[in-house]
Amino acid sequence: MTNSEARALSAIESKTDLQPDWGLSQFDPWDRRITETNIWPIYRAMREAGPVVHSDALGGFWSITRYQEVRAAALDHRNFSSDHALEIGKQNWTGRPRTRLIETDPPEHTRQRKAMQAPILQKRMGEFSDGIRTSVKELLGRIAELKEFDIVTDLAEPIPQEVLGQILGFDLETRRRNRELVRRFVHADLATSEDAHADFWAFLIETIQDRLRHPGDDFLSQLCMSEVEGQRFSESELVGMLHGFALAGHHTAIDGISSLLIHASKDDVKAAYIADPSIGTQIVEETLRCDPPIHLEGRTTTTDMVIGGVAIPAGESVALLYGSANHDDSFFPSPEEFQPTRSPNQHLSFGYGIHMCIGLHLARLEMNTILDEMFKWFPSYRLTGPPVGTGMVFGHHMGWESIPAAIE
Numbered sequence: 563m564t565n566s567e568a569r570a571l572s573a574i575e576s577k578t579d580l581q582p583d584w585g586l587s588q589f590d591p592w593d594r595r596i597t598e599t600n601i602w603p604i605y606r607a608m609r610e611a612g613p614v615v616h617s618d619a620l621g622g623f624w625s626i627t628r629y630q631e632v633r634a635a636a637l638d639h640r641n642f643s644s645d646h647a648l649e650i651g652k653q654n655w656t657g658r659p660r661t662r663l664i665e666t667d668p669p670e671h672t673r674q675r676k677a678m679q680a681p682i683l684q685k686r687m688g689e690f691s692d693g694i695r696t697s698v699k700e701l702l703g704r705i706a707e708l709k710e711f712d713i714v715t716d717l718a719e720p721i722p723q724e725v726l727g728q729i730l731g732f733d734l735e736t737r738r739r740n741r742e743l744v745r746r747f748v749h750a751d752l753a754t755s756e757d758a759h760a761d762f763w764a765f766l767i768e769t770i771q772d773r774l775r776h777p778g779d780d781f782l783s784q785l786c787m788s789e790v791e792g793q794r795f796s797e798s799e800l801v802g803m804l805h806g807f808a809l810a811g812h813h814t815a816i817d818g819i820s821s822l823l824i825h826a827s828k829d830d831v832k833a834a835y836i837a838d839p840s841i842g843t844q845i846v847e848e849t850l851r852c853d854p855p856i857h858l859e860g861r862t863t864t865t866d867m868v869i870g871g872v873a874i875p876a877g878e879s880v881a882l883l884y885g886s887a888n889h890d891d892s893f894f895p896s897p898e899e900f901q902p903t904r905s906p907n908q909h910l911s912f913g914y915g916i917h918m919c920i921g922l923h924l925a926r927l928e929m930n931t932i933l934d935e936m937f938k939w940f941p942s943y944r945l946t947g948p949p950v951g952t953g954m955v956f957g958h959h960m961g962w963e964s965i966p967a968a969i970e
């Protein structure tokens with residue numbers, strides 16, 4: 563490309579780049595122009611405009627922008643229902659029962675959550691810690707031979723897949739298929755997401771039907787056979803529950819680990835860790851605050867509400883902007899700075915209230931173990947090129963395609 567062509571291209575790109583005031587009336591989380599760089603000034607403009615901002619996109623919806631209001635709404639599941647509201651703009655999916663934990667309200671939610679969280683409660687993390695550490699060491703052993711590697715594919719992807727594979731009784735081929743379907747699904751746009759979702763859903767149905775016919779000794783089989791309050795789960799409930807593990811437990815953790823290893827490659831973060839390895843957990847939390855894998859979740863108001871003087875009628879779609887809340891400077895001083903020892907750090911990256919992530923202990927264990935072993939094995943690892951981000955995908959999720967890195 564000649565210099566003048568490059569200049570012309572950059573002029574076009576800057577025209578199509580999103581300006582912060584776009585967020586004030588047109589915010590559309592499905593817009594593929596949203597990147598890990600331009601989203602923060604957009605959120606800032608939205609927060610400055612008020613705790614609630616209306617968007618005309620996707621048929622019209624409201625965004626809650628500031629920390630205190632986001633947290634209060636996440637806690638208020640009676641007035642902010644999760645039924646009907648999933649990713650903003652996707653409420654009209656047809657032909658699929660709404661049985662995913664994340665899109666149910668009590669009492670269905672309470673019943674499902676009790677069963678689903680059983681194997682991954684905090685007190686059970688000891689059952690995973692040795693296995694995760696062994697897998698991480700195996701991966702690092704391979705990286706020792708490679709010298710140059712990709713943080714996403716060589717380190718971040720395999721661990722959540724392996725852990726979920728164990729819980730769900732997935733063999734290697736099923737893990738690979740799950741990953742492929744999830745990747746296609748979360749990278750789909752609003753127009754193609756329904757087809758991508760249908761394929762993923764078909765895989766989930768097939769898996770549940772197989773477990774119902776041939777139960778094994780994995781947790782998914784136990785779930786299929788279990789009773790809560792004297793009742794077995796229906797096939798469609800089981801499919802919804804499997805969805806929670808196979809999707810929600812997958813790409814989020816991959817992106818959390820990837821972001822962690824980007825931040826940890828910076829000299830000041832390395833120096834802080836080497837001086838005091840006990841700050842590892844704080845580095846993990848600061849990564850989750852700064853670069854949340856999930857930027858927002860949807861709700862529907864069940865009653866007329868007034869938030870920060872703005873009236874939101876009943877039956878409206880509302881986005882809880884967890885990502886924006888994490889960068890609210892009325893709650894987090896200098897929110898755009900990565901502070902390895904930030905404390906307190908009550909970020910909302912796992913949500914809040916009854917829908918708070920059930921996999922948070924597992925995700926934290928995976929991230930902390932990888933950080934610990936990475937610094938033991940390769941304290942001088944470095945990035946060899948700019949990380950390639952996904953931008954905002956699937957209307958709420960932000961992660962990484964590739965992060966080239968090397969060891970000495």
Ligand code: HEM
Nearest residue numbers: 663664806810811814815818859912913917919920921925
């Ligand atoms: C860094 C990793 C992760 C992040 C950032 C994350 C983020 C979130 C967020 C923000 C929510 C709240 C949704 C809402 O407010 O409606 C959530 C819920 C959920 N997460 Fe995670 N998650 C992660 C890892 C996991 C893992 C490892 C699993 C499973 C093994 C998992 C399974 C779920 C499920 C099933 C829900 C629904 C909970 C409910 O509705 O009661 N997540 N997650």
